[in-house]
Amino acid sequence: MGARVLVVDPDAASRKSSREALEAFGHAVIAVPDPVLALEVGRTDTPDIIVVATSHSSFNALGLFAQLRQAPALSTTFILALAPRAGQLSDLQAAFAAGADDYVTRPLDYRELAIRVTALATRVKQLRGQSATAGRLITFFSAKGGVGTTSVCVNTSASVACSRNGPVILADLVLPLGSVGYMVGMDAHWTIADLASGEGTDVDRSLVESHLTTRSEIGMRMLLGPRDPEKAQKVTPARVEPIFRALRNMASWIFVDIGRTLSRISLPILSMSDRIVMVVSPDTACLQLTKVCLNYFGTSGGINLDRVVLVANWAVGRGHMGKSDMEEALGRPIEVLIPYGGDSFTAATNQGIPLVYKEPECGPALQFGELARYLTK
Ligand SMILES: Nc1ncnc2c1ncn2[C@@H]1O[C@H](COP(=O)(O)OP(=O)(O)OP(=O)(O)O)[C@@H](O)[C@H]1O
Ligand SMILES: [Mg+2]
Numbered sequence: 001m002g003a004r005v006l007v008v009d010p011d012a013a014s015r016k017s018s019r020e021a022l023e024a025f026g027h028a029v030i031a032v033p034d035p036v037l038a039l040e041v042g043r044t045d046t047p048d049i050i051v052v053a054t055s056h057s058s059f060n061a062l063g064l065f066a067q068l069r070q071a072p073a074l075s076t077t078f079i080l081a082l083a084p085r086a087g088q089l090s091d092l093q094a095a096f097a098a099g100a101d102d103y104v105t106r107p108l109d110y111r112e113l114a115i116r117v118t119a120l121a122t123r124v125k126q127l128r129g130q131s132a133t134a135g136r137l138i139t140f141f142s143a144k145g146g147v148g149t150t151s152v153c154v155n156t157s158a159s160v161a162c163s164r165n166g167p168v169i170l171a172d173l174v175l176p177l178g179s180v181g182y183m184v185g186m187d188a189h190w191t192i193a194d195l196a197s198g199e200g201t202d203v204d205r206s207l208v209e210s211h212l213t214t215r216s217e218i219g220m221r222m223l224l225g226p227r228d229p230e231k232a233q234k235v236t237p238a239r240v241e242p243i244f245r246a247l248r249n250m251a252s253w254i255f256v257d258i259g260r261t262l263s264r265i266s267l268p269i270l271s272m273s274d275r276i277v278m279v280v281s282p283d284t285a286c287l288q289l290t291k292v293c294l295n296y297f298g299t300s301g302g303i304n305l306d307r308v309v310l311v312a313n314w315a316v317g318r319g320h321m322g323k324s325d326m327e328e329a330l331g332r333p334i335e336v337l338i339p340y341g342g343d344s345f346t347a348a349t350n351q352g353i354p355l356v357y358k359e360p361e362c363g364p365a366l367q368f369g370e371l372a373r374y375l376t377k
Pocket of ligand 1: 142144146147148149150151152179260313314315316338339340346349
């Protein structure tokens with residue numbers, strides 16, 4: 001598993017290059033343009049490495065190093081200064097004095113930056129005695145409703161929890177009414193709507209922790225969705241991203257159902273996801289809408305299509321299309337196919353037990369296991 005890296009760089013093009021190079025090496029990257037955001041993200045997200053571009057006069061990098069160093073949560077975080085060119089020895093000395101741990105200069109091959117960060121991350125983790133810290137965020141989305149997105153999300157996360165491959169959190173971001181709670185037999189006192197409503201973007205770990213619901217038999221914690229449309233209206237979009245940043249520090253795997261919405265609330269979560277599972281049903285409308293979404297992701301949505309994993313779900317039977325017909329229509333491979341499970345899905349939901357627990361040997365449950373393995377390998 002990669003490291004959590006925060007990149008602070010006012011230059012959009014350079015920020016993008018750093019992000020892409022680091023993500024290609026498997027790191028989870030948050031890139032911000034200014035010191036105010038850097039401090040906010042740094043305190044809530046506790047990155048393993050912070051890369052600060054010191055090239056801009058508008059930007060007091062030395063001041064930022066000092067403030068980052070004062071934050072108790074960042075005492076073991078490694079700070080790397082990215083300076084404009086081989087400068088004066090006094091610049092170097094000032095950066096180290098202010099709190100930087102290392103210093104690289106431009107011009108720079110961004111792969112070199114990624115190689116350095118990868119090496120430093122291993123060192124940071126050794127020093128912390130940790131094997132890994134950044135939880136992987138896996139979002140489940142569909143272009144059309146009713147295709148089984150929630151069923152696939154719940155059963156895949158339950159399957160990962162069952163494999164004991166690290167702590168799992170399942171979050172329901174379907175607004176205004178979430179349905180994950182029904183599938184796991186839980187009615188939550190606190191929901192994501194309570195956590196995400198209100199002023200400010202200060203969302204710390206203990207606050208998020210206090211809104212989680214646990215069902216120990218299933219072995220995972222959950223941030224359930226609202227069952228009250230009135231409450232869902234109060235969600236402040238700016239609070240949602242910090243919630244997911246905090247969740248990433250609390251488990252190895254964070255699964256989130258976002259249903260079929262592409263909104264100011266769901267788009268930032270899609271952007272920060274390590275994987276986006278798109279659930280597709282074998283009908284023309286769903287396939288066409290899926291293509292529209294993929295096209296949007298790859299253009300103005302700014303989402304790397306390599307992160308998208310297509311899953312076919314025969315929620316209402318196979319229809320008239322096979323897997324290869326669907327792949328041809330979408331122009332992309334389908335990684336896993338969930339067969340039709342008849343009444344077993346509804347029976348499992350009515351009992352509040354995920355199908356992978358109720359009937360672990362049935363065809364769909366085995367395929368959820370396959371998807372769980374694919375996503376966590
Ligand atoms: N492979 C399957 N075989 C049989 N039934 C299924 C399968 N997948 C899902 N279902 C059933 O299809 C229905 C819709 O599933 P689900 O609620 O997961 O879809 P959704 O895409 O999340 O819907 P919504 O758009 O309302 O959020 C449910 O009754 C579920 O039990
Ligand atoms: Mg749903």
